[in-house]
Amino acid sequence: MIALNTFIQAAMGVFRLYLFIVSTAQYPRPECAQNPNFYQTQPKKLHHPLSSSSISSVSITSSNTKSVQFFIRLFTFVTRALRFLCSHLAASSSSKFAGMKSIGRRGIHHLQKLNAASVPSELIENGQNRVIEASLTLIRERAKLKAELIRAMGGAEASTSLLGVPLGHNSSFLQGPAFAPPRIREAIWCGSTNSSTEEGKELNDPRILTDVGDVPIQEIRDCGVDDDRLMNTVSESVKLVMEQDPLRPLVLGGDHSISFPVVRAVSEKLGGPLDILHLDAHPDIYHSFEGNKYSHASSFARIMEGGYARRLLQVGIRSITSEGREQGKKFGVEQYEMRTFSSDRHFLENLKLGQGVKGVYISVDVDCLDPAFAPGVSHIEPGGLSFRDVLNILHNLQADVVAADVVEFNPQRDTVDGMTAMVAAKIVRELAAKISK
Numbered sequence: 101m102i103a104l105n106t107f108i109q110a111a112m113g114v115f116r117l118y119l120f121i122v123s124t125a126q127y128p129r130p131e132c133a134q135n136p137n138f139y140q141t142q143p144k145k146l147h148h149p150l151s152s153s154s155i156s157s158v159s160i161t162s163s164n165t166k167s168v169q170f171f172i173r174l175f176t177f178v179t180r181a182l183r184f185l186c187s188h189l190a191a192s193s194s195s196k197f198a199g200m201k202s203i204g205r206r207g208i209h210h211l212q213k214l215n216a217a218s219v220p221s222e223l224i225e226n227g228q229n230r231v232i233e234a235s236l237t238l239i240r241e242r243a244k245l246k247a248e249l250i251r252a253m254g255g256a257e258a259s260t261s262l263l264g265v266p267l268g269h270n271s272s273f274l275q276g277p278a279f280a281p282p283r284i285r286e287a288i289w290c291g292s293t294n295s296s297t298e299e300g301k302e303l304n305d306p307r308i309l310t311d312v313g314d315v316p317i318q319e320i321r322d323c324g325v326d327d328d329r330l331m332n333t334v335s336e337s338v339k340l341v342m343e344q345d346p347l348r349p350l351v352l353g354g355d356h357s358i359s360f361p362v363v364r365a366v367s368e369k370l371g372g373p374l375d376i377l378h379l380d381a382h383p384d385i386y387h388s389f390e391g392n393k394y395s396h397a398s399s400f401a402r403i404m405e406g407g408y409a410r411r412l413l414q415v416g417i418r419s420i421t422s423e424g425r426e427q428g429k430k431f432g433v434e435q436y437e438m439r440t441f442s443s444d445r446h447f448l449e450n451l452k453l454g455q456g457v458k459g460v461y462i463s464v465d466v467d468c469l470d471p472a473f474a475p476g477v478s479h480i481e482p483g484g485l486s487f488r489d490v491l492n493i494l495h496n497l498q499a500d501v502v503a504a505d506v507v508e509f510n511p512q513r514d515t516v517d518g519m520t521a522m523v524a525a526k527i528v529r530e531l532a533a534k535i536s537k
């Protein structure tokens with residue numbers, strides 16, 4: 101079986117190379133393929149039912165290319181059929197592989213590798229425990245250190261601490277948000293701007309802003325940890341930051357799936373539901389998206405089911421399906437769509453939230469902004485908020501903001517000068533000013 105599989109892979113490789121040479125020799129490659137980032141930014145899959153992902157990187161338009169297209173389709177069909185056959189035969193011939201089918205394509209490929217290499221399960225489990233322990237120790241010790249520093253400087257009532265969650269695999273489209281946290285940090289401290297915020301807070305002061313680093317998501321996933329446990333680890337990390345008075349977490353995503361474990365942690369730690377202000381082009385409230393309950397498009401369904409929010413206000417919405425509306429109604433979500441923003445503006449720019457609950461949480465998906473302001477996102481959705489709209493909403497909000505996140509910045513889609521990184525960083529800076537006191 102393995103030999104047959106290897107043979108098919110090799111044959112596919114040779115044939116692909118042949119097709120590549122034939123097609124690029126005759127036809128100019130499309131402009132996007134000349135962009136060095138092109139291969140990195142390829143979507144996981146194309147949504148249009150007529151598109152074939154296997155030929156998406158080579159655009160062939162001339163009419164005398166029909167035979168090449170036919171060949172590609174035939175070849176794709178045959179190899180897919182063979183692969184399907186092989187995986188079925190393998191699954192039925194060995195019980196070791198049988199359980200792996202249910203693991204799915206989505207996340208735990210590392211566990212598959214470890215299983216395939218016959219690593220004993222106790223060893224895997226031991227390794228996973230140790231990596232998670234080490235990861236939590238990192239966050240715990242850094243948080244302690246930062247809180248001590250603040251106390252040594254005379255203390256503060258509330259102080260923002262950045263926590264990076266570089267996780268991109270729950271995105272339904274591109275996974276670039278996994279690379280966002282270091283780019284945002286870089287932009288926060290970029291010499292092109294100042295370290296003071298618009299309303300005059302000084303970010304260089306550790307009583308206003310500190311950083312406890314990233315949850316090592318990749319390392320944890322590398323040892324085969326599944327998403328239930330990964331999300332628990334994110335929640336644990338948030339709680340560890342909150343344990344150190346006066347730290348309040350400002351989380352750098354990551355795709356939007358991270359908001360669920362973060363909000364859960366904040367609500368559990370404070371012992372009650374929160375009011376949530378959610379700025380986004382999408383409501384992210386599908387019961388599950390493409391079979392993934394942890395999808396970035398489902399985080400607010402998990403939050404509402406868990407009872408972590410008393411009120412959820414969604415602002416900037418302009419890509420919403422009927423399920424998004426139904427789910428919104430079911431959970432009593434206040435959805436403010438862009439098409440009515442001009443009449444909602446006054447209300448939204450003068451919000452007062454959080455009375456009678458444990459605090460207010462703000463989740464900013466960078467795609468709430470119009471792509472003219474923030475092109476570096478996975479889901480470009482025209483017709484969004486201006487940067488000043490967002491600042492007005494945040495600056496004028498009357499609330500005790502206990503935690504926040506900034507998610508969905510995708511550095512792989514940013515302009516060469518990193519404009520969206522600066523945009524995301526400025527939101528982070530202004531949020532830090534809002535949280536700290």
Ligand SMILES: NC(=[NH2+])NCCC[C@H](N)C(=O)O
Binds near residue numbers: 397479
């Ligand atoms: N947080 C996000 N960027 N979510 C995007 C979700 C996209 C998804 N296609 C939807 O219909 O909503």
